[in-house]
Amino acid sequence: MVPIAPSHDDESDEELMRRLAAGDTAALTPIVQRHQERVIRLAQRFLGRADLAEDVAQDAFVKLYRSAAMYQPEARFTTWLYRLVANLCWDRRRGLARARRREQEHDGAATVPDAATAMEADERTQRVRAAVAALPDRQRLAVILHRYHELSHKDIATVTGWSVSAVESCLVRAYATLRERLADLMDPPPEPPGPRR
Amino acid sequence: MSHLTPTEVIRLVSGELPPAHAAALEAHAAACPDCAARVRAQRGLWSVLGADRERTPGGDLAAAVVRRLNERPAEPLRIWSRTPVRVAAAVLIGIGTGYGAAEWTLRGAGPAPAPVGPDLATAGPDVELLVTMSPVGLYAALSDLDADGGGTEDAS
Ligand SMILES: [Zn+2]
Numbered sequence: 156m157v158p159i160a161p162s163h164d165d166e167s168d169e170e171l172m173r174r175l176a177a178g179d180t181a182a183l184t185p186i187v188q189r190h191q192e193r194v195i196r197l198a199q200r201f202l203g204r205a206d207l208a209e210d211v212a213q214d215a216f217v218k219l220y221r222s223a224a225m226y227q228p229e230a231r232f233t234t235w236l237y238r239l240v241a242n243l244c245w246d247r248r249r250g251l252a253r254a255r256r257r258e259q260e261h262d263g264a265a266t267v268p269d270a271a272t273a274m275e276a277d278e279r280t281q282r283v284r285a286a287v288a289a290l291p292d293r294q295r296l297a298v299i300l301h302r303y304h305e306l307s308h309k310d311i312a313t314v315t316g317w318s319v320s321a322v323e324s325c326l327v328r329a330y331a332t333l334r335e336r337l338a339d340l341m342d343p344p345p346e347p348p349g350p351r352r
Numbered sequence: 353m354s355h356l357t358p359t360e361v362i363r364l365v366s367g368e369l370p371p372a373h374a375a376a377l378e379a380h381a382a383a384c385p386d387c388a389a390r391v392r393a394q395r396g397l398w399s400v401l402g403a404d405r406e407r408t409p410g411g412d413l414a415a416a417v418v419r420r421l422n423e424r425p426a427e428p429l430r431i432w433s434r435t436p437v438r439v440a441a442a443v444l445i446g447i448g449t450g451y452g453a454a455e456w457t458l459r460g461a462g463p464a465p466a467p468v469g470p471d472l473a474t475a476g477p478d479v480e481l482l483v484t485m486s487p488v489g490l491y492a493a494l495s496d497l498d499a500d501g502g503g504t505e506d507a508s
Contacts, residue, residue, distance in 0.1 A: 334394070
């Protein structure tokens with residue numbers, strides 16, 4: 156059995172990965188505990204479904220464990236992890252898209268975008284989630300990584316494999332769309348800090 | 353100084369610019385109502401988006417991951433980590449179950465793996481993962497999705 160070990164807060168991610176790569180399964184628990192929140196948050200927001208997010212997160216750590224030997228310490232660990240999770244989310248999204256198409260063909264009716272409905276939230280939050288969920292997949296992934304995971308344009312490019320200019324193009328379009336769709340939620344704009352009259 | 357580009361507005365608001373660059377943009381916006389309005393609008397959106405902090409389940413994910421690993425013990429593919437994966441898979445098929453199991457036991461990484469044949473069959477996604485972990489692989493995967501309507505318009 157793979158043991159459940161106590162947390163090892165003082166060990167770096169890279170050290171834990173080295174231990175996993177060497178077959179030391181006790182390193183799994185601390186690395187999961189340290190990163191599970193970011194993994195679940197990314198999957199939940201991208202897929203719009205809390206139930207799937209946890210499943211994706213489990214997949215992610217299983218794959219992390221099984222591909223630990225492929226991890227190169229010169230890559231920042233979180234970037235590597237984000238890339239792994241983004242891949243899984245993308246695959247899952249494709250599956251959902253196919254299922255939805257089959258459902259539509261079968262029922263002849265469109266299903267509701269999943270994000271707003273599946274996660275408990277107030278009306279304002281639902282508006283925000285629905286607007287993000289309605290973005291094309293690439294734009295949505297870029298915005299989630301940028302706004303909710305605080306990745307720079309360059310880091311997003313590393314995670315996704317897109318060029319920095321492609322990332323920027325995604326973000327510019329996505330934020331423009333969101334500004335338009337969520338304009339009524341924004342506070343009255345402050346006075347511009349322009350020249351005094 | 354010219355007006356802020358859309359990307360500069362985004363990067364200024366997200367705080368990812370070096371201080372000197374940010375200060376130069378702020379100085380321009382302070383004297384340019386157009387740019388000031390664009391920065392203000394992006395700040396407003398940034399704040400609206402940021403107000404949504406989703407809750408994540410507080411369950412014991414580590415235990416669930418461990419359970420999943422124990423349900424399907426790790427495959428002997430790991431021993432070929434320095435070898436191109438597809439070649440490794442082919443070699444593994446060639447040498448059969450015994451060697452994989454012996455190697456696994458040697459590493460002391462847990463129970464002996466499932467028979468190599470079936471295991472290789474189920475190891476497909478992991479093989480794919482190792483290939484797609486390169487940015488090029490992910491890019492290909494993402495491009496694939498575009499065929500499903502995933503937003504080809506962003507590829508510029
Ligand atoms: Zn200007």
